[in-house]
Amino acid sequence: MVLNKEYKWTGVRQLTNPKPGKPEKIRPLGIPSINDRLVQEVVRSIIEPIFELTFLETSFGFRPNRGCHTALKFINTRMKDSSWFVEGDIKGYFDNIDHNTLIKLIQKRVKDPLTIELLKKGLKAKVFAENNRVHIPEVGSPQGGILSPLLSNIYLHELDKFIEELTKEYQNQGRQT
Helix, strand or coil, X not given: CCCCCCCCCCCEEEEEEEECCEEEEEEEEEEECHHHHHHXXXXXXXXXXXXXXXXXXXXXXXXXXXXXXXXXXHHHHHCCCCCCCCCCCCCCCHHHCEHHHHHHHHHCCCCCHHHHHHHHXXXXXXXXXXXXXXXXXXXXXXXXXXXXXXXXXXXXXXXXXXXXXXXHHHHHHHHHC
16 A cells, blocks of 8 residues: 555544653643554554664664663763853754755655655644644654654754864864864
């Protein structure tokens, strides 16, 4: 069905869960159907290696063989002389990913039209909310899907590159004075 361009995304059932450590704040969680999960896993297994080659060494979130412990090890070994750090939190990040921008970023590295079309349709899959509302998202990637972490990293890679350039400029200015 996928290869014949006949696959129709079922959509996600959206639940709301309290944020860990912040029960007063809730976040939407999308639960894809089993068929959608299977298709997402196949797409992830195809495109993840392509993007892993480009992600920065300083990127640790939602990455294979990376996480909090590897980030801490990196900080303790490579950044022990740092005098300041920047921490950030992007409110409603998964809910606000721009589909057109994301697809353009993916198209820079993935040239297969079938994969691109499948991703476009997957991003527009129906969302079945708790209050019996059904909508087709214009933006966002449901948090909870198999592809969401990778799509998030593809999108945030642009921010990582921007911060890396700012860091280089800052370090160069310090050397010139």
